[in-house]
Amino acid sequence: MALRQELRARLTGGGGDDPIFLADLTRWYQRMALLGMMPPALEGLALPEVYRALGLPIWMVARLWSESLPGMEVSLEEDEFQRTRRVETASGPLIWQWERAPRTEWQQTHLPIAGPADLPAAVLWARAMRWELDTTGLTELDASIGSDGLLAIELPPRPIMRLGRELIGWDRLEELLEEPAMGMILAALDEPLQEAATALAQLAGSLQSSPDGLTSATVTAPFFDRYLAPSYRSTTCELREYHKVLQVSVHGDCADLAAPALEAGIATLAGVAPAEAGPSLGRRSAQLGEGITLWGGIDGGWLSPTVPVTSFEDGVRRAAADAAGHRGIVLGLAGTLPSDMDLDRLRAIPELIRSI
Structure with a gap:
């Protein structure tokens, strides 16, 4: 099976069960470009060319929306x-x-939003908010990737994640959630999100990516069931009509969220950290019947020169051995990638995986 088809199959619940590696360098690339810290060997290269220079399959996410009021x-x-x-x-x-x-x-x-007094204004903002779509350049972006990787379509974030991250803050969110206005805000924000998901599902490609950054520090399983699952189910049910699947980004190992995510119809959790305690990713994937893809398992911090190279190599080999025989695992990088990332280590990962 060609690389592009195998990657797509693995991220949509099919394919083989040999260990396979797909790195998401999007955030690292954006940060290095913003701060003027791009490694000289990659200076001036577009993201697809960065992957090619590193000998890695391409992963790109197209953001085609912007907020309109x-x-x-x-x-x-x-x-x-x-x-x-x-x-x-x-x-x-x-x-x-x-x-x-x-x-x-x-x-x-x-x-x-500092407290209840700001909620009436927030209700009006939420009811006015729309996602404006612009697909200019999408065909050219897909062509620049070709058969060397995958292009996913990014969705806007889930309403509750926007509230916690950029409007209220996680420390205040819980005390405001029982306010009647909060239900109005969540419902008003979810409507344009679902409209955008339907419109974007009609574009080429199999994957839609939700940039929610779920973490067990702020999203428990009961919180997920109450505030996220209904929105995800609406999206995944709609995507099935177009033969598309949903991927959701996470931070940490998110052990308690995999089963609820599977029940909500999510196909892939991306950025899953190696398990520090409890079942390994391989065992967890088996417990889930390989029904949801866990993408991650390799700590991005291992790519820093401050980590002994033997620790890096041993960690990658352990992750690969754990993933072997599980089609529900795609090996990838988890956590924030270091600014001083050793590119030779990154290049070495596919061969380390093959060496097990």
Whole structure:
């Protein structure tokens, strides 16, 4: 089976059971480009060419949406180190702020919802919010990948994840969830998300990717069942009509979320960390009947030169041995990839996997 077909099959619940490696370098590439820290050997290369230079299959995600607020006044002020976004509503303003220091990434420093008093404005914002789609350049992007890898279509994030991450903050979210306005906000945000999913499902390709970054630190199994599963089920049911599947990004091993994700119709959890305790990924995949693909298992931190090379090699071989015989595992990198990533180690991973 050709590489592209095998990768697609493995991420959609089929294919063989030999260990296979697919790295997602998207976030690392964006960070290195933003900070002007791209390794000299990769300087000036587009992401598909970076993969080719490293001898790796290509993984690309196309983001074709942007937030639109018809009828609302939106202002954005930005300089090199500060950015402020202000949305005027009939119930008052909502304000987002970000800051950055030299050679660092943007960090959000002000959230628009501080308490119940801000919820009426948030309801109006959510009811006005739409996702505007633009597929310009998609055909050319797919052609640039060719048979060397896969192109996934990214969906907007789930409403509850947006609230926790960029509007309220996880520390305040729980105390506000029982407010009646919160149900209105979640429902209002989910409607345009499902509309976008349906529209994007009509494009070429088998995979839609949800950039939710689920982590057991903030998303427990009961929380998932109440606030995420209904939205995911709506999407996965719609995608089946178009013969598409849904992948969701995670942080950590997310051991408690794999079974609920499978029940919600999710095909792949991406970025799964090696299990530090309890069942290994291979055993967990078997317990799940290989019904959901766990993509990860190799700690991205092992690619730092500060980690002994023997520890890196042993870790990759353990992950490969654990994945052998499980079509429900695609080996990949988990966690934040280090800025000082050793490219030779990255290049060596496929051969280390084959050596088991």
